[in-house]
Amino acid sequence: MDNKKISGGGAPSAPERPTLKTIAFMTGLGITTVSRALKDAPDIGAETKERVRMVARQLGYQPNRAGVRLRTGKTNVIALVLSIDEEIMGFTSHMVFGISEVLAGTQYHLVITPHSHSKDPLVPVRYILDTGSADGVIISRTEPDDPRVELMHDRGMPFSTHGRTDMGIVHPFHDFDNEAFAHEAVRALVARGRRRLALLQPSSKLTYYSHTRIGFQTGLHEYGAEEVPLRITTDNPLADIKDTVEALMRSPHAPDGIVCSSSGGAIAVNAGIEAAGFRLGRDIDMVAKQSTDVLSWIRPEIITVSEDFRHAGRELAKAVIARIDGVEPELLQSISPPVWPKT
Amino acid sequence: MDNKKISGGGAPSAPERPTLKTIAFMTGLGITTVSRALKDAPDIGAETKERVRMVARQLGYQPNRAGVRLRTGKTNVIALVLSIDEEIMGFTSHMVFGISEVLAGTQYHLVITPHSHSKDPLVPVRYILDTGSADGVIISRTEPDDPRVELMHDRGMPFSTHGRTDMGIVHPFHDFDNEAFAHEAVRALVARGRRRLALLQPSSKLTYYSHTRIGFQTGLHEYGAEEVPLRITTDNPLADIKDTVEALMRSPHAPDGIVCSSSGGAIAVNAGIEAAGFRLGRDIDMVAKQSTDVLSWIRPEIITVSEDFRHAGRELAKAVIARIDGVEPELLQSISPPVWPKT
C-alpha cells in the first residue's frame, strides 16, 4: 500500500473529516442542537443557527452518508437499471449524462444496476427493493405490461420509466412521441411522392412498438399510402436487417419509402438498399430517428428526426426525485415531440 | 404516496429485512458470533458456522451496507468519473457495461460521478476523497501529467486509469496500443501504394496523442512515407473536421491516405473527402479506429481497427479491485493490441 504520511511525526496524514461532534465542540453546543440547527428546525434560535452554519461551512462539513442512511433509511441514491446487452449507437450514455446533470445539483448519487436482458429483468429490481439500496429507480426498455413497474408500485418504491406502460398503473414516465414520429414520417414520404411504405419497427415487446405502428397506420390512412410488410425489427443484428431489406428490394413488392426507428437500423437498411442496386433519394426515400446527429453525415439523403436522450435523462431524474418528494405521479409524465430538421 | 398495505390488519406489508440480530435469535447465538461465523473467523466452531450460514441463506440475509460502512469505513463503491461533454458515438456506455459486468460478481456498486470537462476535473475527485465516498476510482481521458492521478496517489486512494500517464507514478491502467495502431495503419496504407499520409489525431492534452504520433512517425520512417499535416483533432466538431479535410483535399498538398483516431472523426473526414470530389478506395484510403462495428456499414472501403471499450471496462474494474486488495500496481497494467479485421 502507498498510504503516504506527509509528516513523519506520527500525526495522521489525512485531516479527520468533521462530524457533528466537531461542530458541537467548536461551537460549545450539543450534537443534537447542531444537527437540528443545520436542518433549520423551528426550536433553534436564529443566532445559533447562523453560528452553526458558519462553522459548518468553514470546516467543509458534509453529513456522513452512512450515518444518515443507517439512522433514517434514506439512501440518497437513485438507481438506474440498465440492460448491458448490445446497443450499437450508444444512446445510453446520453441518458446517463442527462440524469447526472440533474443529480449533480442534489444530494443524490447515481448507481448503475446492470442486468443482461436475456435474463430475468426482475432480478435487479428485486435486489434494490430487498436491500433497500435506493430511494428511487429509473428503468428503460419499458414494456406495455411491465412486471418491474407492478413490483415497484406494489412495494411503494418511487420510480420513473423511459417509455409508457399500459397496465392501469399511474406512474411517472418520459417518452418520445413515437406515434407522432411515425405519422409525420409517412407524411414526409408521401410528400415526396412515395406511396409504398415499409416500417422498420422496434421489438414488439416494447411499449413503443405499438405507438410506432399506430402512428404509421393512421399516417398511411390519412395520406393515402399502403404498407409493404417488413418482418424484422431494430433488435435484430444489423446483418439480418440488411439481408432482409436487400431481399425485399429485389422482390416485386419493393417499397419506395421506409421509416426506421433507430439509427443503427437505418444504416443497415441503407446497406440493404444499396446492395440491391437502389439509391436513396432517387429510387426510395428514408425517414429515420437518431439520437445523435450522425445519419446525415453518412447519407445526407436520409430524412432525420432527432430524439434527445439527454433530455430524456433529465426528465426521468427530475420525475423520480419529485416522486420521492411526494408529488403525484399524474404530474410527472412527459412526452417529447419529434424534432424535424429546420428547413 | 402509494405505500400499499397488503393486509389491512396492521401488520407491516414488507417483511422486515433480516439482520444479524434475526439470525442470532433464530440460532440462539450471540450477534457477535453470527457476525464472525459469516466471516469465517478462526475462533468459531465448524458446526456453528455451518448452521449460521444455513439460516442466513434461508433468510436471504444481506449485510446492511450502511452498517458496514459506518463501522468499517468500507463503502463497497467504485466511482467512475465521467466527463459529460459531447461524445458522438457513445463509447462510454460500452465501458460502463464492461465495468458493470465485473462488479456484478462482487460486493461493489458502481457510482457515476460526472463532471463537465470544461470545468476543473479535480472537483469530482476531490469530492470523492474528502467525503470518502468510494473504495476505488476509475478515470478516463487521462492526461500525461494528470493532477487527478497525483492527488489520488498522494491520498492513498486506489484507482485505475483508462490511458497511461507520464509522471513517474506507478499505477494501474488499461490502455489501447495506439502506437501500434498508428504504426500498422501506416503500413496498411503504404501496402496499398499510398505515400502521402495525414493523421487525424486526438486532443494533444490526452496521453494517447503522443502514442499515436510516435506510431505514425515511426511508421512513416519505416515504410517510407511522408506526412501531410492536418491541423485539427478528434475533439473538434465534426463540421470543422469536414471543412478542414475538404480544404486540404482541394489544396495541392492533398494526401492519398489518412489515419483516423475515432469513428466520429472518420465519418467527418469521409464527408470532407467526398465534398471535395474524391472517393475512398479510389483516390485515397483511410484507416480508422472504431469502438463499434459501424464504419464498414457506412463505407466498406474504410479499413477499420477495433478498440474494445467493453474489454477496457472489464480490465479497469478488475485492476481497481485488485489494487484495493493490495496487489502491487506494477501487476495491474495492461495494453490491448489493435484488432484488425480477419482477411
Add this chain to the structure above:
DNA sequence: CTTTCGAACTGTATCGTTACAGTTTTTAGC
C-alpha cells in the same frame, strides 16, 4: 411569590455492524 408556559437547548437510545476485551467450557498436562 408561586405557577405555568414556551423557547432554546441537551442526553439517551437507536439504526446494523464490527473491534476488542472478556467469559465460559473443554481438553490437556502433570
Add this chain to the structure above:
DNA sequence: GCTAAAAACTGTAACGATACAGTTCGAAAG
C-alpha cells in the same frame, strides 16, 4: 485432582446521524 491453556462463544462500545423525551431558564399570568 488441580491448574493451565486452548477453543468457542459473548457483551459492550463505537462508527455518525436523528427521534424522542426531557431539562433549563426566563417571562408572563394569577
